[in-house]
Amino acid sequence: MITGCGVVSPLGIGVPAFWDGLVAGRTAVGPIVRFDTADLDPRHAAEVADFPTADPDRAGAFLLRAATEACTEAGLDVATLDPDRVGAVIGTTLGGMQIFERWLAGGDVATTEAERIPYHAPAVRLARALGCRGPVATPQLACASSTHAIALAADWVRRGRADVVLAGGTDLLCRFVVAGFNCLRATAETARPFDVRRRGLVLGEGAAVVVVESMDAAARRGADVVARVLGVGGAGDAVHMTAPDREGGGAARAIAAALGDAGIRAGEVDFVSAHGTGTPYNDAMEAAALGRLFEPQAVPVNSIKGAIGHTLGAAGAFEAVMCTRVLATGTVPPTAGLEELDPACAGLDVVHGAARSEDVAVVLTTSSGFAGTNAAVVFGRA
């Protein structure tokens, strides 16, 4: 069960601001203002604004804020629970990179800051803040990290390894990552998922967290259920380190595994939250995978990366939060940035232009990443 959600997003702090921005089709993409970009090209991204913090661990600060909102929505006071039964699974691709950049340059970094450099640091920081004594881990699946985080949390709850697991992801914008994607020539100034004019991804930042809880634990607390996790799946491409399998083999296997785990057929899925990065290869790969799985009928699909950018290790968790709201409201946010659907993706019913009302009971979210990793989760209405 999902009993609560929280986000720190480029569209605003908190789920209402995030959701309202998505439904309105707004984009938070613009010139980067938080650090010097004079020598970067492109220099656009979706930054989190209005988040005043002197915390050098920006990703960790995002995470704590998102987790607090998720716990509040879940009505969850972790201090009242058995700490042995509370866990955390937080994906990231950058973690304490902002501190790392300063540390590597020989800057003055305190021991407590140095502790927050590695990728496991955000999960550790959250677990310490909550007093977790259950399982804690950091999935490292590049841009599929937080989708896998939710899948792993659901696995742990199903297997009785924990009653409550906070799952999600956090990442931040910094020179390290912007220069990196630029040097791969994978970036653009505008994200246009599935558009015929798409040229590349636009980076974003933020954190998204969901509370994954067993049915019994939620019932004991009298918690409202936001959505159900019906199935999870993952698969590797085993093709290339940075480019996706052109045929979408790994993505299709991950989706099929999630559907199989949920015990449902593709035809029962009412909406798909695509990875939809806006790179030529990713979107074509997804069109191939989804086209094969959902043929002959097209299922409504969207991508939120035109709105909040590609938030990397947090992307899947943001999309999961969006999915819970789609299930609750029947409203599918449009794909910001998409104006003219690529004929190569014509088999997809990509929602764009304006939000659409649908009868949605089952949704699928899918993520893919470097090193040929793919993860998928199926959610059901509460």
Place this chain on the structure above:
Amino acid sequence: MTDGVALTGAAWTHAADDAALAPLAEPLRTRALRAERVTRLVLVAGSRALELAGLAVDAGPPRVDVGVVLGTMLGCFLTNAAYAERLAEAGPPGASPRLFAATVSNAAAGELAIACRLGGPTATLSAGRASGLVALGHAVDLVRDGRATTIVAGGADATGEAATRWTRDAALGLAPGDAAALAVLEPLAVARARGAAILGTLLGWGAAFEPRAGASGGDAALDAALRDAGLRRADVARIVGATTAEGRPDPLAACGPLALVATLAETPPGTAIAVVATCPTGHAAAVVARAGDVA
């Protein structure tokens, strides 16, 4: 408790230099030579574990029922440092696409998947020194749930100046070493049916976290693993802590898998053992296993 999961091949290495890669067959050797340090270690140990299990393949379509789960504490830390140093020195023109592509900690698992045609579930997990046992545990769950027929799983970490300096600056009291230890896991019935040599049977696993500095979640992890295995402490002949002697390089994520494989090798068949790994980060994990082919 649940179905036992057979361990049918295991390999480890502490060497990542070019000489250590020389025995590898092509195209694996070429792939390893151009890889970063932790990936080299994983390619050597992972490919050897598959070979020992009789499951080595280096060509053809991805094997959709064979996956990889790797645990790593530092992951691509050294690569991050190398990439960031060049970026700092030369600005964006100095940013290396090759290095940046390897600044994800799942690069090692991805390289192994490509080299050994692993198209099933793939994951890389970080949980401090407990990473390797958490990876083995996740692999056990994947096999139990029927999501894969075979998983190559274990832990790996690599050392270098940046890694050593970071563990010192973070006051972790660890001296990272080069190490990878990976094992092949599959359903007991499948392993028996194909006549594989069974080194041990994994019966259960558990993980825990200790939020207080200076305390350990090892006991909680062990209790969770025993519950998962349906055993009591009295049922286990040996409980082995995956510790490292002071002054010795610490294999970090590989410490648990190394201790597990070594303990199984010296334990009479049918005897249950447990291995526990803890970390100053607060992470802890444990695995309960029985030596030999006795579920």
